[in-house]
Amino acid sequence: MSERKSIEVSSLGKDFGAVRALDALDLTVRAGEFFGFLGPNGAGKTTTVQILATLLRPSRGAARVAGHDVVSDSVAVRRAIGIVFQETTLDRDLTVLENLRFASRLWNIPGRIARPRIEHLLHHFNLYERRNFPVRTLSGGMRRAVDIARGLLHQPQVLFLDEPTAGLDPRARRSLWELIQGVRREADMTIFLTTHYVEEAEPCDRVAVLDHGRLVALGTPRELKDTARVATLEAVFLARTGHTLALAEA
Amino acid sequence: MRAVYGIVVRELMRFVRQRGRFLSSIGRPFVWLIFAGAGFATVFTSAQGLDYRQYMAPGLLGMVVMFGALLASLSTVTDRDAGVLRMVLVAPIHHGTVALGKALGATVLGTLQAIIVATILLPLVRLHPGLRALGLALCAVMLSSLAIGALGLMLAATIRSIENFAGVMNFVIFPMLFLSGALYPVRNLGPALRLVTYVNPVTYGVDLLKHALLAPWAGTPFGGELPVGLDCAALGVWSVLGLLIATPLLARESGVTRVALKRA
Numbered sequence: 001m002s003e004r005k006s007i008e009v010s011s012l013g014k015d016f017g018a019v020r021a022l023d024a025l026d027l028t029v030r031a032g033e034f035f036g037f038l039g040p041n042g043a044g045k046t047t048t049v050q051i052l053a054t055l056l057r058p059s060r061g062a063a064r065v066a067g068h069d070v071v072s073d074s075v076a077v078r079r080a081i082g083i084v085f086q087e088t089t090l091d092r093d094l095t096v097l098e099n100l101r102f103a104s105r106l107w108n109i110p111g112r113i114a115r116p117r118i119e120h121l122l123h124h125f126n127l128y129e130r131r132n133f134p135v136r137t138l139s140g141g142m143r144r145a146v147d148i149a150r151g152l153l154h155q156p157q158v159l160f161l162d163e164p165t166a167g168l169d170p171r172a173r174r175s176l177w178e179l180i181q182g183v184r185r186e187a188d189m190t191i192f193l194t195t196h197y198v199e200e201a202e203p204c205d206r207v208a209v210l211d212h213g214r215l216v217a218l219g220t221p222r223e224l225k226d227t228a229r230v231a232t233l234e235a236v237f238l239a240r241t242g243h244t245l246a247l248a249e250a
Numbered sequence: 251m252r253a254v255y256g257i258v259v260r261e262l263m264r265f266v267r268q269r270g271r272f273l274s275s276i277g278r279p280f281v282w283l284i285f286a287g288a289g290f291a292t293v294f295t296s297a298q299g300l301d302y303r304q305y306m307a308p309g310l311l312g313m314v315v316m317f318g319a320l321l322a323s324l325s326t327v328t329d330r331d332a333g334v335l336r337m338v339l340v341a342p343i344h345h346g347t348v349a350l351g352k353a354l355g356a357t358v359l360g361t362l363q364a365i366i367v368a369t370i371l372l373p374l375v376r377l378h379p380g381l382r383a384l385g386l387a388l389c390a391v392m393l394s395s396l397a398i399g400a401l402g403l404m405l406a407a408t409i410r411s412i413e414n415f416a417g418v419m420n421f422v423i424f425p426m427l428f429l430s431g432a433l434y435p436v437r438n439l440g441p442a443l444r445l446v447t448y449v450n451p452v453t454y455g456v457d458l459l460k461h462a463l464l465a466p467w468a469g470t471p472f473g474g475e476l477p478v479g480l481d482c483a484a485l486g487v488w489s490v491l492g493l494l495i496a497t498p499l500l501a502r503e504s505g506v507t508r509v510a511l512k513r514a
Contacts, residue, residue, distance in 0.1 A: 053340055054340070055336070055339060055340060055501075075342050075343070075344060078340055078341060078342040079342035081340075083340055087333050088333055089332075089333040089334055089336050090334070090337075091260065091264075091334050092332065093264060094263065094264075098263065101256075102256050102259075102260050103341075105253055105255060105257075106253045106257075106337070106338060106341035107253075107342060108252045108342070108343075109252075
């Protein structure tokens, strides 16, 4: 793991009208790091991801992803990142293959490069047999796998996974995690994972806990557990988000 | 430009798969030809040997373009609803490129539908335009598809739900149709309504089509009313304006979070 910075966030804030969704967030994620971003629903996780993915403009502060500013250099940021949203972004009426082809064109990947890459991803994600099926006929787990394949198509430096397993049954969650771990081993990319399934963050290199738009804990899972003198990340999570006045620690 | 191509190809694929939409877009003008044509023909008097159904033909093609291009822009609302728009907005392309892709998709769909309808409609009403006239008609169809597609995109980009879109479209479609010269000449309308016809992009498309298809009746009250250059310029202005306005509106999306927080 290098010391290059993949994501740099300083004093980032976002308001929606009178509601402060994100407040003075400072964060650095190293290149190649597997970073977990935890917090209860409404903590500001998705808002952060949307700002980092250039879909939302921050109200205050600045953020750089892969060395590019998310506001002034948004296209360069988008070129460097892959993102898997909470809800599927696939066209349900098109087949798996057509969806991936559509994405490869959006990401300006020439056909001769896209074709073998799509084939590889389809095999890797056990989707090859279903490549000509409309997406609407696939199970939730398979759809999510297609979403992830779509996010990896342009071989991004940073992959954002925003609650990738939300709404999936335990079996689908497990097989999806095997896929994500496989991808991690294969490519040296930064993964920024948001989740409220605390146990999913156990394998992360570092974990940040967000509550009410503020960072309330940051460290390796081991450090967080040692500091809070508890055995599981879940206990850390409960301790940190149960007390909204808890101070951020780095 | 690969992205624009990708967006257009997807629009086409979706259109071809929606058989109901495809057939109704082809059938609709003939329903108007039969019912509206039969009614208006009885009160239509032309000394120049022009049958009302012939007079209607350019208007019907304009109607095909209008419905085709506006409905194509509907896909922006469904894309937002289904999440596909997010994937498009997070691609490494400028949002103007997305708007252009969508508008060109509407152009291709509007043009395609107009060509299919024209091959049946023109012989049916015994209009036999020459090659030059057909060329001008094709230009008219393409330009007006682009302008109306851009206008539809502008509307669709501001609308969040399909129900809302259907309501707005009904409110927009009928004035646009009736105040376009598609069914009757608009030069004798009162000043207020005439003003509306000059803002309406369909007016210029239909007028260009009249220049092309009703050339033998040029100079009569039934031929094209405005100069060809003005028609083209107005459609061009509408296209550019629509795209410029739609671009920032397309990206103005923060979805669930924003709505949830605003309610909180």
